[in-house]
Amino acid sequence: MGPMYETYWNLHAPPFENVPDPRFFYASEVHRECLARVQYAVSRRKGAVLVVGDVGCGKTLLCRRYLATLSPGAYDVALLVHPSLDPIGFLREVLRQWGEAPRGDSKDELLGQVRARLLQNHRRGVESLLVVDEAQAIQGLETLEELRLLLNHQLDDRFLLTVVLLGQPEVLNRIRALPQLHQRIGIRARLGPLTQDETVRYVLTRLKRAGATRCMFRPRALAAVYRLSRGVPREINTLCDLALLRAYLERAPFVEEAHVAFADEEAVSCA
Structure with a gap:
């Protein structure tokens, strides 16, 4: 499922893995x-x-x-x-x-x-x-x-x-x-956690370093990521990863707020 997800979004690496990879360090x-x-x-x-x-x-x-x-x-x-x-x-x-x-x-x-x-x-x-x-x-x-x-x-x-x-x-x-x-x-x-502006830049930075040439998250989706994650990087990664997966499964052209909400429900149910 991983390679299919990356191919769909034109990425050369998974952007939101919860592993300490220095390539994806965002300097807030x-x-x-x-x-x-x-x-x-x-x-x-x-x-x-x-x-x-x-x-x-x-x-x-x-x-x-x-x-x-x-x-x-x-x-x-x-x-x-x-x-x-x-x-x-x-x-x-x-x-x-x-x-x-x-x-x-x-x-x-x-x-x-x-x-x-x-x-x-x-x-x-x-x-x-x-x-x-x-x-x-x-x-x-x-x-x-x-x-x-x-x-x-x-x-x-x-x-x-x-x-x-x-x-x-x-x-x-x-x-x-x-x-x-x-x-x-x-x-x-x-x-401490990231601010809302830093959360947006964090998401954009990780997408770019994974090979993205555009932001596939709608503004309302990014706002939902911040609201639900409270700016905690590990939570941001989980939400964005699951939201990208959900949008891919639906063959959606963008990640919408509903995809992030679905990702949050899935993350909570698996916790």
């Missing part, structure tokens, strides 16, 4: 600010940066977009996307993401291996970066404590590691419960 005002804050925190070695946003607001895509901008060879990046690990498991996964086989079974041994990696990178002029997506999934203060210990690695009063945390709002209370970690977060950013 708030997304640009968050991206700039992350870039600033890393370039100035601010220790840790925290990006908070509700479900579906684009934290993961923002993360992938940022990583795609990094110069190859200039950064040693460990990306954790399933951080619900105990302290030992967390440290082991950090090392694996850096391409190292964890040596030893104790926390002290693993922290020693991490420090050796950080010092090696420092000598080579390579920036060490740990990115933790879905940080609210970190279970227990013990694992958060490991982040604080990792940020203890400094040389000449400069952090050897920058930590980028991306998570839902509940991560804030967990971090506040560890004042020493909370104090090490040098930069904070908040992702």
Whole structure:
């Protein structure tokens, strides 16, 4: 069904997949600010940066977009996307993401291996970066404590590691419960939903990057997308994808408001 849908609308790729593909990143005002804050925190070695946003607001895509901008060879990046690990498991996964086989079974041994990696990178002029997506999934203060210990690695009063945390709002209370970690977060950013104008530009941007040469959504359909999605990118994607499918099945020349309403009913019924 997918290729038929794309062929009908003269697209070379599905425009509204809910996957973090940097090609489809839309830089709204708030997304640009968050991206700039992350870039600033890393370039100035601010220790840790925290990006908070509700479900579906684009934290993961923002993360992938940022990583795609990094110069190859200039950064040693460990990306954790399933951080619900105990302290030992967390440290082991950090090392694996850096391409190292964890040596030893104790926390002290693993922290020693991490420090050796950080010092090696420092000598080579390579920036060490740990990115933790879905940080609210970190279970227990013990694992958060490991982040604080990792940020203890400094040389000449400069952090050897920058930590980028991306998570839902509940991560804030967990971090506040560890004042020493909370104090090490040098930069904070908040992702929110898109405005109505941004929602329209978001839809148009994704269509164009998928190969569209026209907007197949009627103005009233776009207004319905914003109203029903409340500007949340993940919801926008779902509505637009299902509306395009419905209009295709009806062989309609445009996506109408009724197609978006149908898509909303279908999305709700499948939730």
